[in-house]
Amino acid sequence: MLSSPPRLRTTTNYFDVEAALDRCCGDVDFLAEMVDLLASSVLTQMTAIEVACAARCPRELGEAAHALKGSISTMTSSVPYELARDLESLGKSGTCEGADIVVSTLRASLHQLLKETQQWSAHRESAPVP
Amino acid sequence: MKVLVVDDVGYTRHFHVRLLQKFGHDVLSAEGGAQALKILERDLSVDIVLTDLMMRDMDGVELYKNSLRISRVLDGGQATPPAFILMTALRPGGTSQQKDIEKLRIAKEIGFLDVLYKPIEPELLKATLDNVKFARGKQVVDTVSTVRRIEETVNQLIAQQDLDTSNTFMESLRGQLERLEDATSKIESVAAKR
Structure with missing residues (x-):
């Protein structure tokens, strides 16, 4: 009996596999490549956000949040994206007031997003080739 | 076609480079406006510049304005300037700041061929570039x-x-x-x- 093909859809909260695949022209290998690169990029950008927030620098906060928003937009349009967008707006409006709590929630949601993308990647690698 | 992707965020730059390579284009990339200008100065064969709007060293609109100063004289005449396409995550009427929305309006007025909103749908990007290819391939009828x-x-x-x-x-x-x-x-x- 033939094994079932790798499942590309996963029941996740943040990682929108279907939309991400569409953005990669349906190319699973291309998406896997972008998933592999996501963690290091996102963690660097998250650190930049935290540094800007700690330094109370709205301009840096806005720019760092903008960069993060762009990076994760291929994978999600839900909570992590919305939080990055909120931080960007906050920074661009010239304040860091209230940013700490948003940064903390963003970090947790990014952790979840990365977990989901890595699960998808692991599942893909372990799935037998049909 | 030869496309120059300009974006100061490495991850999104890489994504667009790979996407354009999938479409069969010859792709160069720059991590900011200054580097893009250097590439455009030494390579007059770039057909399209796909640039992000908001970048740290120079925004996409400034990049376009500065690129107009580049001499495009060749032995056989003038080189055709590249078509500029803007990428942005801004949404007119959304939560974006007014001054950023103003940049979008200026971009459309000063000569950007198109504005594509991130995340960009691959088919739309492909169609936009195909249109440029078609327009540039047309012979002028005398x-x-x-x-x-x-x-x-x-x-x-x-x-x-x-x-x-x-x-x-x-x-x-x-x-x-x-x-x-x-x-x-x-x-x-x-x-x-x-």
Whole structure:
């Protein structure tokens, strides 16, 4: 009996596999490549956000949040994206007031997003080739 | 086509480079406006610049303005300047700041070919670049010289009072004009249906 093909859809909260695949022209290998690169990029950008927030620098906060928003937009349009967008707006409006709590929630949601993308990647690698 | 991707965020830059390579384009990349200008100065064969709007060193609109100062003189004449396409995550009417929305308006006015909103749908990106390819591939038809030559021929025929050649010439001109009329009315009816 033939094994079932790798499942590309996963029941996740943040990682929108279907939309991400569409953005990669349906190319699973291309998406896997972008998933592999996501963690290091996102963690660097998250650190930049935290540094800007700690330094109370709205301009840096806005720019760092903008960069993060762009990076994760291929994978999600839900909570992590919305939080990055909120931080960007906050920074661009010239304040860091209230940013700490948003940064903390963003970090947790990014952790979840990365977990989901890595699960998808692991599942893909372990799935037998049909 | 040769496309230069300009984005100061490495991850999104890589994504767009890979996407364009998948579409079969020859892709260069720059991590900011200054680096993009250097590339454009030394490589006059870039067909399209796909640039992000908001970048730390120079925004996409400034990049476009600065690129206009680059000399495009070649041995054989002027090199065609690249078409500029803007990428942005801004949304007019959304939560974006007014000054950023203003940049979008300026971009459209000063000569950007198109504005694509991130995350960009691959099909839309492909279609936009295909349109540029089509527009750049079109040969300019020199109708002025042609009409001038026809005018000279008509003058000669009048001067020589050559009836047979005049009739043959008018018949062939009428035939070509009828073909052109048929073709233009077809194009007009297709455009009207759109």
